Amino acid sequence: MKRQVLSGLILASLFLLNGVGDAVMEAPPEEIPPLYFFYAIHTHVAGDHFPYTTPSLRTLDPRIAENMVATIEGIAEVLEHHGVKGTWEVVYGTAEGLCAYEGENHIFRRLIESGHEIGLHVHRYADYERDLRALSDICGLDVRVTSGLLTDARQAGPDGFQQVMSEGIARHVGWGIRAATINLSSGPLFQWCGGQIGIGNDMGGETGNLMFPWRPDYQGGNICADDPHGDFVFVDHSPMQWWTNLDGRGVADVLTDAHFERLRTLFDAALRYMQERRPGRAAAWGFVTHISEYAVGNRGENPPDPEALAALDRFLGYVAEKAAEGRVIFATASEIARAAFPELTGGVR
Ligand SMILES: [Zn+2]
Numbered sequence: 001m002k003r004q005v006l007s008g009l010i011l012a013s014l015f016l017l018n019g020v021g022d023a024v025m026e027a028p029p030e031e032i033p034p035l036y037f038f039y040a041i042h043t044h045v046a047g048d049h050f051p052y053t054t055p056s057l058r059t060l061d062p063r064i065a066e067n068m069v070a071t072i073e074g075i076a077e078v079l080e081h082h083g084v085k086g087t088w089e090v091v092y093g094t095a096e097g098l099c100a101y102e103g104e105n106h107i108f109r110r111l112i113e114s115g116h117e118i119g120l121h122v123h124r125y126a127d128y129e130r131d132l133r134a135l136s137d138i139c140g141l142d143v144r145v146t147s148g149l150l151t152d153a154r155q156a157g158p159d160g161f162q163q164v165m166s167e168g169i170a171r172h173v174g175w176g177i178r179a180a181t182i183n184l185s186s187g188p189l190f191q192w193c194g195g196q197i198g199i200g201n202d203m204g205g206e207t208g209n210l211m212f213p214w215r216p217d218y219q220g221g222n223i224c225a226d227d228p229h230g231d232f233v234f235v236d237h238s239p240m241q242w243w244t245n246l247d248g249r250g251v252a253d254v255l256t257d258a259h260f261e262r263l264r265t266l267f268d269a270a271l272r273y274m275q276e277r278r279p280g281r282a283a284a285w286g287f288v289t290h291i292s293e294y295a296v297g298n299r300g301e302n303p304p305d306p307e308a309l310a311a312l313d314r315f316l317g318y319v320a321e322k323a324a325e326g327r328v329i330f331a332t333a334s335e336i337a338r339a340a341f342p343e344l345t346g347g348v349r
Pocket of ligand 1: 042044121122123
């Protein structure tokens, strides 16, 4: 009797499993549009001058240079293990220092050869030109993406940010740079834009980022609005504070599984959005860290921490499973900008 009930249960569950299988077959994965996935890495430690010992960039500390290169290589190795492309945004001192230290076959050239992308990163607008010169003249690179456009805009406040950002973007377009990574779904600018930036970007509260890249109307002096004929693209990433500040004391010194678990909830929300809404235009989700969250201390004094790299590896392993299912496409920020607006390829880049 007991045995009959049991086999009946087994049959019933086999039938149920089969039913579930059929249901999955009825909604093939290709009907859910894939999500572009990117990782913006702010390539600096506590100051823009490292691996030099001071902001005057006179004396280079080879130990710091070695540690910074090892950290970049360690992160890149994890990314390449899963096919993820990094968008490495480098400050002027780090660009100049590491390129001078390593010579022609420097770390940034090696990253590009492995499919990554190199971009600008500043903490004040005055440094953009210096950063561009370091990456182009000293490192010999073609820069396609920028970051840090919020730094001076925040300082300018609600009455000044439109003009400051519009001018900042115009300078980049003049240099042939057509894309920026940015974080707008938290912080004052989102409020200053009345809670809506670009078109249809209403998911930031769950995903941490605005998933649809847009062309800010900088020529019309309104970066909150989309310019359908614009030539510059914002690619928004989720804020670091939402997932690295677990103890309320700011960005973690070294990243752990607990941090990436939190990040995963934002990424899962983006996947869910794709499944539920199935948007008919390119959508992206990305996150940002500094290289310094992968080493103990914040001044390049240590080589990368294997545990932090292992935590990144486990998170990206999860993302790679979604890529294998066709739910995710790995891309750099400027690849995402071009996927969202293919007509941009007719321009300088
Ligand atoms: Zn930075």
